[in-house]
Amino acid sequence: MKAIVFDEIGPPKQVLFLADVPMPAIGDGEALVRMVSASINPGDFLFIQNLYPEPKKPRFPRQIAGNHGAGIIEAAGCDVALAPGTLVAFSHEKVWAEYAAVPAEWLIPLPPDYPAERASQLMNPITAWDLVTESGVRPGDWLAVTAGYSTISTLALQFARRRGANVIAVVRRIHPELDLRDLGAAAVIDLSEPALDLEARVRAITGGAGLHGVIDNVGGPATGALIRSLAFGGQVVVNGGMSAERFELHNFDLLLKGAAIRASVYRYFFSPPVADDAAILREVVEVFGRPDFLVPLGGVHPLDDVRQAIAESWDRPDRGKRLFRM
Incomplete structure (x- = not known):
């Protein structure tokens, strides 16, 4: 599969590149998510520059970048309650790719018609x-x-x-x-x-x-x-x-x-959603999905447009969020 990766610590504009990598394998309690969209965030750049604490550290070679995204469950391991075909958003790792293996506890189910551009930004x-x-x-x-x-x-x-x-x-x-x-x-x-x-x-x-x-x-x-x-x-x-x-x-x-x-460190930096979060998540998902809730968008890029997407996000973050569409 295609993924945006890096093999060394450094400025994102210099170290990121598109590569072919193996499909991720899933185990019990994990889902294989076919990525639909993934957002580009300042936190992604901190990770690429090795500025996050453990355990959020790059592992080489071919570390896949990206932390926040949305996709459709393609396959589910044992003990995964969400069914294949479910649209989910999540904050985890290795999301700037065509597929991601994600522990089910991190997945937030969304309505099937939820806009992909907003689903991939749900952590914001x-x-x-x-x-x-x-x-x-x-x-x-x-x-x-x-x-x-x-x-x-x-x-x-x-x-x-x-x-x-x-x-x-x-x-x-x-x-x-x-x-x-x-x-x-x-x-x-x-x-x-x-x-x-x-x-x-x-x-x-x-x-x-x-x-x-x-x-x-x-x-x-x-x-x-x-x-x-x-x-x-x-x-x-x-x-x-x-x-x-x-x-x-x-x-x-x-x-x-x-x-x-x-x-303030974002809610799911170290820990996945818990049952007590359900009411807040329902309200955020509902309000964020409304057409009258404005979400400035800087641009949508395919994975192979990594250089342009990263340069625009790095140099002009004030021009709106940029996304990868798979």
Whole structure:
């Protein structure tokens, strides 16, 4: 079968290539999934650069890349309750391929007519849902979301608005082709604006109330300014680090605001879904599948277009999620 693989640690644009590899074998409790679509995510790039902790480490030779995708069960081993023909989404490993062997406990069944492009991205709305929850915002509160055009941020923005929160999208530069206010943003702050005083702008937008929550995918000086713009008891959830720059704080920036900073690791990074997740997963699947829930898409690529797909995802993640279609 065809798969996108790598034989060494390095920049994804340099080390990934398409190869013929053996079909995966399945054992008891596993399903053979014929892949339909797989998303390209920042986490995939961290794995390729060997930045994830154990046990999420590359194994050579011919390590197949990709962590999130969707497909149809082709065959099932013993003790697999889901039947062949079931459309499933999952977060596991080795998904940038025509087939994947997946332990059944990781599989999330979907309606048979669920859009493939959304099925392969299911981990993103789950993550966005969790980020909004962890931010602690309530109806009427103000939430700032950095990397406003990124997939996670556009999804978090929409989930937050559905909860009645006011969202400020913070972006490196305005993209005229996508107005984030159409997704529900109350305001958009362009960091490229000359002489921008980010703290003053937040005060003006919030009428002096300040931010009750921040979902940060970037880091750098803007993060420090947003933390200093928190209302008392505000929460900061760190989900990524797109910037190589650091931010600076004084203890009083946190202490006198009763503020908290926490890291968020996506729900199924180490462990598969459990029975208690069922209600949340049903709601996320239903809301994410609605036509009025907007999901900007950067492009869809066949596996043999690996160079273009990876280059666009690496260089311009703000232009929408890119997918592989098998």
